Amino acid sequence: MLSLEHLRQLATKTDTKIVQLVLDGLGGLPNETGRSELEAARTPNLDELARRALCGLADPVAPGITPGSGPGHLAIFGYDPLVWEIGRGVLEALGIGFELQPGDVAARGNFVTLDGAGVIVDRRAGRIPTERCVELCARLQAEIREIEGVEVLIRPVKEHRFALILRGEGLGDGLEDTDPQRVGLKPRPVRARDQASERTARVVRRFLERAFELLADQRPANGVTLRGFSRRPDIPSMPEVFRLTPAAIATYPMYRGLARLVGMQILETPLEEDLNALADRLRESFERYDYFYVHVKKTDSCGEDGDFEGKVRALERVDEILIPAILALRPDVVAITGDHSTPSVLRGHSWHPVPYLLYAKHLQSDDVTEFSERAFMRGGLGRFRLVEGLPQLLAHAQKLLKYGA
């Protein structure tokens, strides 16, 4: 199979520009009308692009596998998600711009509400405002700076979410989640999965004891849970492997974190997602980079909420605002896909393959005339692993040398 090592040897720097638009949760399913979100949406610009492009369906991980956002994005960026794994804790830390050092162990934290018996009654502490989260983290951090020689770093994320980072020698990330994933249960005890993580488990236990003491008088955030203990994977960067100078235009922390992990420059965006602002940022920075990852979250969040019509409107807005803005810049290669499907009827990520569109100068278009899952089934790209997309973009941008004599 094609490996990063093959690509590293073939990749070459050129002046051409690639725009990778990621519509989060792009794939959908028919609702009771018999049409999927993409089929219901009025998308003249995407349809016209489909007419001139090559289309297909891609499996982010493998057929049948429902991906998290991490694996889906790694595949888009050219990294096999079955080879490279990213823990939830690492994602959370990267998402707030925290510079993880090799060896750091990160976890995703939730402030929660406990009843008198210590049972979780709200896994998100009523989604406390972000300012409250900032205050609580500051309070914990002021009192807990170090345990058994391990530096403890507590960083607010958004609403009830925070990141815990442990920094020191000889830490392990083989720890089980303390989040029981549902209410009506107490937080689980900290357990090490391997010997190398025993000491880390002791440190985390002590952290939790201190945190529960310090939060005892708080309402509603009188407890915490931790999950996704993990270390930053030693992943080679896109500049290093693919000889790209990549930039990310993404509003939400997690996606900025994923982009940072593979060595992208993160461009500033407003705090709320705004397609016009994303387009402006792309236009302003177009000369300075050769690969642009543009991320739209709204398509996914509507799918997660089961909001079929909302997802339709989100797609129509992309069609109206982003597509013309991207094409106006005349990039050499444009790719449009999702990191996973999020059908409104399923209210969550799904295993269905994601639509994939590739537009470039040197290609023979297929017969697809509509941007939809069903139309893309008969597209010229066929059905493929999502990780196989990036090499095709590089190729169409003349950024790959010949393999072999």
Place this chain on the structure above:
Amino acid sequence: MLSLEHLRQLATKTDTKIVQLVLDGLGGLPNETGRSELEAARTPNLDELARRALCGLADPVAPGITPGSGPGHLAIFGYDPLVWEIGRGVLEALGIGFELQPGDVAARGNFVTLDGAGVIVDRRAGRIPTERCVELCARLQAEIREIEGVEVLIRPVKEHRFALILRGEGLGDGLEDTDPQRVGLKPRPVRARDQASERTARVVRRFLERAFELLADQRPANGVTLRGFSRRPDIPSMPEVFRLTPAAIATYPMYRGLARLVGMQILETPLEEDLNALADRLRESFERYDYFYVHVKKTDSCGEDGDFEGKVRALERVDEILIPAILALRPDVVAITGDHSTPSVLRGHSWHPVPYLLYAKHLQSDDVTEFSERAFMRGGLGRFRLVEGLPQLLAHAQKLLKYGA
């Protein structure tokens, strides 16, 4: 590549039901009329299902590779046949319900007819009746119980077929077949392929000497050949890896043996294949299991006999009897495929990909309106490795958790 270990970590138990119908040797080729068996058959129920389903073509092993029944079935059950190998001897032993122990070496035996010079004149001894096979095996077993400390087990199968199992310490299965695969030749000498099998070769040589002595006065079964020396692979079961409670509804010993190998419960069926009985068994046991492997042999045996019209009729019978019976139970997921193609015009297994139909609630159907090889070429599942089918069935049955954060 997606491994069993990945799937083991994602698999979860749910109440949903999967029916996997295997039409043995399903794929065909056009005869002089220009139509394949599937195209010639009148199959309104399969066609209607194809309209509502996703269709495609699957390669049981890899493009161009003609599979035996073992590899084809392993792929259907979710095990990569390039990773897991099953010898013919093991298949034969499993097929008669023999409980192979780790380390046992099994071979498939044939009673044969030899002429005065020891040359094989009938590789199946005129297909002696099964009762005769039972008598002959009993006679051999009574006289041959142990050789060089190795226990020798001789078990009748059907007609001229028997299984030989050697049980003891330090046996090897690196032995060449003694069956020359055609008449006019003497049985081949027993040869070890590796040092670890030298002693086993001596034991088999001695077994054959004794067997030929004991059969010398018999007609037509006055000799034996052995092939497919093998040990049971240490394959993790479907309950263990996929968290399924699987049942097999199959008439023929080999397929029951294959199902047993991967941990299925084997349901009782009449000795002769009877589609109504298969349907009854499925209906009666539907509440107790969540994965049903239903096997139809007739499609393959007609193909092997070069009986184009017979295969057409066998397909029509499946369409008339089995398909409505399966759909009446409203399973959450239905998959229909073959373990390999058996085109009547080739009178044997072939390398052609097998038609694959997937029907479930949460899918977007493709444009296919006919159950045939040609129509499936343009199906939404595309062309894929057969082993990638099972994860898609699990996904559609909501039996796989999300991969990664």
